[in-house]
Amino acid sequence: MTKAMAIGVAGVIVLMSGCEREERDFDRTALRSNPRAQADGMADLQPGQPGRGMRPTASAGGYNPNSAYEVAQGKQWFRWYNCVGCHAQGGGAIGPALMDDKWIYGSTPDTIFATIVDGRPNGMPSFRGRIPEAQVWQLVAYVRSMSGLISPDVAPNRSDGMAGAPPEGRREPTRPDENKPK
Amino acid sequence: MSAAHRAWLAAVSIAPIGAIASPAHDALRAAGPQAAHIADLWWLTLGVCAFVFVAVLAALAWALWRTPRSDAGTPADAAPAPAAEKRIGRRVTVAVTISSVLLIGLLIASVMTDRALAHLSLDDALHVQVTAHQWWWTVTYDDRQPERIFTTANELYVPVGRPVLVTLHSDDVIHSFWVPSLHGKKDLIPGRVATIQFRADQPGEYLGECAEFCGLQHAFMAFDVVALAPAQFEAWADAHRKPAAEPEDAAARRGRDLFLSGSCMLCHAIQGTSANAHKAPDLTHFASRARIGAGRLPNTPANLAAWIADPQKIKPGVNMPAHLIPGDDLGALVAYLGTLR
Numbered sequence: 001m002t003k004a005m006a007i008g009v010a011g012v013i014v015l016m017s018g019c020e021r022e023e024r025d026f027d028r029t030a031l032r033s034n035p036r037a038q039a040d041g042m043a044d045l046q047p048g049q050p051g052r053g054m055r056p057t058a059s060a061g062g063y064n065p066n067s068a069y070e071v072a073q074g075k076q077w078f079r080w081y082n083c084v085g086c087h088a089q090g091g092g093a094i095g096p097a098l099m100d101d102k103w104i105y106g107s108t109p110d111t112i113f114a115t116i117v118d119g120r121p122n123g124m125p126s127f128r129g130r131i132p133e134a135q136v137w138q139l140v141a142y143v144r145s146m147s148g149l150i151s152p153d154v155a156p157n158r159s160d161g162m163a164g165a166p167p168e169g170r171r172e173p174t175r176p177d178e179n180k181p182k
Numbered sequence: 183m184s185a186a187h188r189a190w191l192a193a194v195s196i197a198p199i200g201a202i203a204s205p206a207h208d209a210l211r212a213a214g215p216q217a218a219h220i221a222d223l224w225w226l227t228l229g230v231c232a233f234v235f236v237a238v239l240a241a242l243a244w245a246l247w248r249t250p251r252s253d254a255g256t257p258a259d260a261a262p263a264p265a266a267e268k269r270i271g272r273r274v275t276v277a278v279t280i281s282s283v284l285l286i287g288l289l290i291a292s293v294m295t296d297r298a299l300a301h302l303s304l305d306d307a308l309h310v311q312v313t314a315h316q317w318w319w320t321v322t323y324d325d326r327q328p329e330r331i332f333t334t335a336n337e338l339y340v341p342v343g344r345p346v347l348v349t350l351h352s353d354d355v356i357h358s359f360w361v362p363s364l365h366g367k368k369d370l371i372p373g374r375v376a377t378i379q380f381r382a383d384q385p386g387e388y389l390g391e392c393a394e395f396c397g398l399q400h401a402f403m404a405f406d407v408v409a410l411a412p413a414q415f416e417a418w419a420d421a422h423r424k425p426a427a428e429p430e431d432a433a434a435r436r437g438r439d440l441f442l443s444g445s446c447m448l449c450h451a452i453q454g455t456s457a458n459a460h461k462a463p464d465l466t467h468f469a470s471r472a473r474i475g476a477g478r479l480p481n482t483p484a485n486l487a488a489w490i491a492d493p494q495k496i497k498p499g500v501n502m503p504a505h506l507i508p509g510d511d512l513g514a515l516v517a518y519l520g521t522l523r
Contacts (some may be wrong), residue, residue: 026498049456051443058506076501080461081448130445132503 024069042117043126047081053129061134064107065141065150074142075156075168077135086123090146090162095123099165101144101174107149112140148173205387207404209362213388213409216299216365217381223295229282241277296392299366302379307345310338314350314357314370314398317403317500318463318476323419332423335452338407341398341415342385350376358394361407382409389477398499404477425454428464429521437518439513449502452522454483463501468522475500487516 046053064070078084086095096104105115116136119126127136145155148171155168165171285427322333340346350359352370360367365380382388392403408505410418429435438455441447445456453466471481475497479485489496490512492504505512 024499026494028490046443048447049442051439051440054440054444054505054511056506057508060504060506112271129443130448132445132505134503163215 015110021065021138022069024067025144042121043064043124045119045123045128047125054132056133059133061137063113063140064145065109066131066154068154068156070138071141071145071150071168072156073135074138074140074145077131077139078142079160081127081131081139082127083139087160089094090165101147101177103176107144107176109140109144112143113137114142133171134167142168145169145171147171147176148174150172183305189475193312205389206363207389207391207452209366211363213363213384213386214365214381216302217363219295219298220366223291226291227288230288231464234281234284245514265435302345302381304379305343305350307341307347309349310340311349312352312359312370313353314359314396315353316355317392317399319403319405320460320464321405323422326451330423332419332453332466333464334404334422335471336473337471338390338405339418340382340407341412342382342409342411344412345379345381347377347379350378355396356394357392357396357403359390360393361388361390363388364407369394371501382407385409385411391477393500399497402476402478402497404473406472406477414471421470422467424451427454429518431517433514433517433522435518437514437516440515441518445503445505446515465522469520470523483516483520486519487512490515 086093087098090099091097096102103111105120107113113136115124116131116139117126117128117133119128124147131139141150142156144150145168148155148168150168152171155171157167159167208211209217210221212221212223214368222231255360264313295343311320311322311324313320313322314372319334319338320333321337321338323331338348350368350370352372354372356372357370359370359378361380364382365378368376368378370376386409388407388409390407391403392400394400395402429438441450442451442456447455447459449462451464451466453464457465469481472483473479474481475493476484476490478497479489489502490505491507493500493502
């Protein structure tokens with residue numbers, strides 16, 4: 001009897017550890033004001049109609065690699081904003097592969113953020129004023145998950161389309177090699 | 183009963199949406215033949231169940247009333263009672279027979295209702311494609327001539343007296359298409375195509391909703407069904423086939439340039455401009471819509487500005503992000519969207 005009760009209590013404790021596993025904070029506006037310089041991007045190429053885009057007066061969001069929701073949103077933007085158009089599903093096509101250990105402009109969250117927002121020479125467009133910062137940070141988390149740079153229990157395990165590579169959550173962590181471009 | 187019913191509806195379903203004239207949302211006041219068939223079946227089922235309920239309670243009361251009373255002095259009744267048993271057996275047989283007849287009657291009525299629903303004539307039907315998303319609806323009006331096809335969102339205009347064949351798709355999870363005044367529910371299952379057909383016989387506005395829990399903002403996934411006289415409907419459709427008009431004043435033109443060089447055009451489409459993405463509601467004739475955010479707020483400039491500035495405050499979890507932009511940029515965007523009649 002007491003043994004059954006102990007097992008029951010242990011079971012409840014195990015189940016309760018799943019409660020509030022992840023907080024979703026939708027209201028993260030105006031955490032910082034003007035965190036990024038308003039300098040023009042490194043690339044002239046811009047998606048959509050040329051123009052100054054939207055100039056935010058404050059920033060929302062930030063890099064959060066510990067929320068499965070944030071990373072999964074990033075995976076959605078990766079398709080919706082047509083990153084797949086050049087980078088394919090991470091294997092690379094017109095643009096470089098994102099699921100290997102080679103990083104031309106750096107693998108840290110800040111450098112990936114700068115790559116997306118400012119663009120890079122030779123093809124990467126500047127998404128400044130195009131993608132809101134909160135979504136860029138979600139994209140950064142997802143891009144890092146593609147080469148196993150975030151925790152596998154947070155990385156997405158399900159693709160909406162057909163995928164040849166194993167899901168992000170089952171990729172071997174790579175050790176970024178910053179000095180070996182291409 | 184009817185007034186109480188409406189008051190209850192108003193309290194439960196319309197109150198959270200705020201001060202909006204409530205479109206009809208009542209399965210028992212059918213505005214078309216499909217809902218009428220369903221309402222008939224509902225009333226028949228209610229009548230049968232009420233009859234059975236009253237009969238069972240009456241039988242119970244009668245049994246309690248006729249129970250032999252006894253006290254401490256009553257001798258034990260040990261006599262066999264074969265005659266009484268036989269009588270009770272007959273009564274049970276009669277009751278079981280009546281129950282079976284009623285249940286089979288309901289079954290037949292249900293099958294007949296299904297047949298009646300399937301027999302709506304689709305001659306000259308209006309063909310509409312509806313796609314459900316978390317948490318809004320795409321509505322595309324089909325036509326034999328491709329250039330006459332057009333798309334809108336979160337509103338379904340139909341001509342009175344003409345059948346409508348709606349083809350249902352889901353973009354993400356299971357949703358359910360429900361306009362209680364016109365028809366029953368139909369689930370939208372990702373990867374499968376469903377159809378639903380109905381006819382509105384009375385002009386008016388009817389509230390449609392998602393009727394299958396589909397995530398955080400399931401409660402705010404509504405659409406307005408507007409039934410217009412055929413001539414009015416054709417005029418509405420012709421207006422919606424046109425691309426967006428060129429804005430005339432300077433603020434609206436600045437808003438358009440912001441829209442097309444900013445983040446709006448990465449998800450939204452406005453026909454007649456270079457914005458042509460389909461991950462968010464088509465905004466070509468946005469200003470003609472009664473509500474924004476799939477029934478969340480009345481479509482007023484102040485609400486629109488609040489929505490663009492931070493949709494997460496109004497509808498947490500929705501895919502549109504906050505736009506922390508200067509007030510004059512926001513005003514220009516709102517002015518431009520206001521010109522999209």
